[in-house]
Amino acid sequence: MTRIDFYTEVDEPAVFACRLANTVYKKGERLTVWLADEEALASFSTRLWCLSDTLFVPHCHVDDALAAETPVRLAATLPHDAGGVLLNLGPSCPDAPERFSRILEIVGRDEAALAAARDRFKAYRTRGFTIEHHDMSQRSS
Template sequence: MTGIDFHFNTPDKLGYACRLLRKAVGAHGARVVVVADAELLQALDLALWSFAPAEFIAHCRSDGDPAQLARSPVVLAERGDAELPHHQVLVNLGFDVPGGFERFERLIDVVSGDEADRQAGRRRWRHYADRGYAIRRHDFAESGRHV
């Protein structure tokens, strides 16, 4: 069963996602798919190019060349149920439950302090809990952690 982690009250969702990807890929060697709407994916794509000049995070879009997709540790996708090269970690930056999340070993759901994002996060939490998934919570307002 997919392990689910909720990271909520993140002050800067985009910056947090960059730090999370740096840690997942660099320290843990994870292969990650990030799901969000097209606008946020575009912003993340740009941020990953300039996030840390000495620490480029290799990534590509899910509609890219299949050979590049297979080699890339980070794939940016609008849908989790798309044809994807790996199913280790799924990071959800979107408002909806990502389709196909159950195919992944782990789901990390990131929620900012924005009220609309928090409400959507609560709906996703209920969706997972109603289906029997154990959810680990990581409240960054309480811990002060920033990955």
């Protein structure tokens, strides 16, 4: 069954998301990063390129010709064949979350992010998913 991980109290969600994407990539897992829209997708892609001078996280748009062989795919709309790990940076729960082995949710400290996260948490819990909580308040991004 799909495992859901909520990382809460994250100081810099965008930076944390890039680091989390790198961690999943290093573990050899296929990752889909779901973003709210194409503008957010472009911004996240730029952040991945600028993560570090010596770090490279191979990624592309889910519709790119190289998507099938690229370990990290960025999507504003989830494809039906998405599987593996999902980093949900969008505003809602994905349709058919069970197609993913794991879903990663990052929650910042602002009220809007907290409210949206509470709704997603309740939706996952109602559907019977196992949820792990990681309090990041004492860790740096």
